[in-house]
Amino acid sequence: MAKVSIIIPTYNVEMYLVECMESVVRQTLKDIEIICINDGSTDSSLEILKRYAEKDDRIIIVDKENGGYGIAMNIGLEKATGEYIGIVEPDDFVPINMYEDLYEIAKENNLDFVKADFYRFKRNDNNGNMELTYNHLSDDAGNYNKVFNPSQTPAAVNYIMNTWSGIYKREFLEEYGIRHNETPGASFQDNGFFFQTFAFAKRAMIINKPYYMNRRDNPNSSVHSRDKVYCVNVEYDYIREILTEHPQVWERFKYVYWRKKYSNYVFTLNRIGNEYKKEYVDCISKEFKRAEQLGELRQDAFPVTQWSGVQFLIKDPEGYYRLCTAPGGAAAAAEIEKIKNSNSYKLGFALTSIPRKIKKKLKALKKKLKK
Secondary structure (H helix, E strand, O other): OOOEEEEEEEOOOOOOHHHHHHHHHOOOOOOEEEEEEEEOOOOOHHHHHHHHHHHOOOEEEEEEOOOOHHHHHHHHHHHOOOOEEEEOOOOOEOOOOHHHHHHHHHHHHOOOEEEEOEEEEEEOOOOOOEEEEEEOOOOOHHHOOOOEOHHHOHHHHHOOOOOOOEEEEHHHHHHOOOOOOOOOOOOOHHHHHHHHHHHHOOOEEEEOOOOOEEEOOOOOOOEOOHHHHOHHHHHHHHHHHHHHOOHHHHHHHHHHHHHHHHHHHHHHHOOEOHHHHHHHHHHHHHHHHHHHHOOOOOHHHOOHHHHHHHHHHHHOHHHHHHHHOOOOHHHHHHHHHHHHHOHHHHHHHHHHHHHHHHHHHHHHHHHHHHO
């Protein structure tokens, strides 16, 4: 049995795949298996994988028709035999010591999973230079480098969402049947996997050392396909379905579920074409109104700005939509609502309203005198 199985779901990434594969096959941890799922690529991705497999018997290739990210990942999880499982997206890459370091930490502490900080990067098309941005999983230094129980720590779901900056004990994933949602395409299906790992793990750790290199050459690409607009909604319906099968788990996680859901809805609103935004805002406004009626929203689960945005979305979806199509998008809508709810704004409004009231009374008095 390998110490770590590394799953690489692959679809039309010939430009980046060599860099990815080189980083994986050169890992200082040699006792690994590398499971490459070719999801019906129409470029030279499969040929690249085959060239590597000819030289390295640790590489397993599964060639299949295109079915989407969730299906590809689940095939990889079923094939994996390693003690722990890692995930590498085929347009990303990893430092050569990543899996040796994480495996040692996981074994030493008997962890269900361990995750590390990571870099997002872009390459300059002109000179090839790399622009790096350090991403902390948590903004609280006290959360790092210690064992914690995610299943009893709902707030940990607010760590930066990713599934690839760590490793997961295969036995743990099997015990709870943790898999990806098998919807078509490749949008948001990692959210369900992420949520399940935090809802059911008993021993985990996050590390304040960056390893994984996550490509963001086109972070602001827009979505102009109706099929993709509602992908995140479908994924969060899937997450809710899983969590509500365990009433105690749902009771603990329902408030952070809605916070995470709102964050992803805002992200989607900033990416989808304007032609879909009105319909989308109306849809999610109804969702949050229903959640409020069911008592599933709690103010202290949200940052102040987000809570203001949620209230704005519920009370005035038309106004929320107008701000979403203005510069700044949904984030601006939340910020404006926060300002409107502030004490200073209310005081200022009250003070400026006094002269208006006096003017109205003077006008009324003048009319009476004329009569």
